[in-house]
Amino acid sequence: MILVTTADKGSKMMATNNNGNCYLCSETLGKTAMKNHLLKKHGASDAGQKCYLLKVEGSYEDYWLYLDVPVTASFSTLDTFLRKIWLECCGHMSSFFNPDNMMYRSEIGKSRKWETLAVGEKIGYQYDYGSTTTMLVTVAGETIRTAQKSVVRLLARNVPPVFQCTVCGKSASLVCTAYPFDSDNQFLCDSCFDENEDEYMLPITNSPRTGICAYDGGLDVFEFKPLHGGS
Numbered sequence: 013m014i015l016v017t018t019a020d021k022g023s024k025m026m027a028t029n030n031n032g033n034c035y036l037c038s039e040t041l042g043k044t045a046m047k048n049h050l051l052k053k054h055g056a057s058d059a060g061q062k063c064y065l066l067k068v069e070g071s072y073e074d075y076w077l078y079l080d081v082p083v084t085a086s087f088s089t090l091d092t093f094l095r096k097i098w099l100e101c102c103g104h105m106s107s108f109f110n111p112d113n114m115m116y117r118s119e120i121g122k123s124r125k126w127e128t129l130a131v132g133e134k135i136g137y138q139y140d141y142g143s144t145t146t147m148l149v150t151v152a153g154e155t156i157r158t159a160q161k162s163v164v165r166l167l168a169r170n171v172p173p174v175f176q177c178t179v180c181g182k183s184a185s186l187v188c189t190a191y192p193f194d195s196d197n198q199f200l201c202d203s204c205f206d207e208n209e210d211e212y213m214l215p216i217t218n219s220p221r222t223g224i225c226a227y228d229g230g231l232d233v234f235e236f237k238p239l240h241g242g243s
């Protein structure tokens with residue numbers, strides 16, 4: 013399946029291995045290995061909440077998350093979580109949809125519960141109908157977790173990709189927003205920005221919404237911090 017993307021960011025991205033971090037034990041693994049890791053190592057508490065392991069991928073697939081959510085929770089809990097970690101800029105509208113037909117997206121109500129999906133099923137999600145960020149959600153497995161305070165729990169997340177400053181080649185911290193992928197200065201480091209202050213830039217974030225609308229990652233409190241003694 014091909015997801016709708018507004019641009020190909022890959023060309024200016026520095027090499028990325030597409031690894032992610034396990035937030036439960038600090039292990040670093042690729043996307044598929046991470047799924048197996050989560051199911052095997054963290055997926056079977058003796059008693060607790062029956063959950064689905066969800067994989068969420070940005071339309072540009074270097075951005076990914078694994079989450080768990082009780083099967084009795086509704087889709088709206090994921091909407092709230094994704095706005096926080098990846099998306100919210102100006103309170104845009106969002107919806108879930110059937111991903112089988114990307115052209116004519118038939119909406120799925122947010123009150124629907126996760127248990128109406130089977131393991132292996134996918135749904136689409138889009139935020140902002142103007143400068144749309146599109147995501148794909150896969151029910152990757154079934155787990156049991158000990159009761160959690162938050163309904164949606166972050167289990168794993170991609171290592172932040174690194175972008176190269178278009179001017180000097182060092183690691184960039186800012187992305188051009190107006191037409192990020194047509195601009196001469198797509199990505200800038202802080203010192204090159206000081207010399208190009210007329211450019212309209214936003215911070216580079218670990219999100220598929222980097223550089224879109226007014227997104228600055230301000231609500232993302234989910235930065236990976238290795239556990240003490242973790243690898």
Ligand SMILES: [Zn+2]
Nearest residue numbers: 034036037039
């Ligand atoms: Zn782990």
Ligand SMILES: [Zn+2]
Nearest residue numbers: 101102225226
């Ligand atoms: Zn916005």
Ligand SMILES: [Zn+2]
Nearest residue numbers: 177180201204
């Ligand atoms: Zn630079």
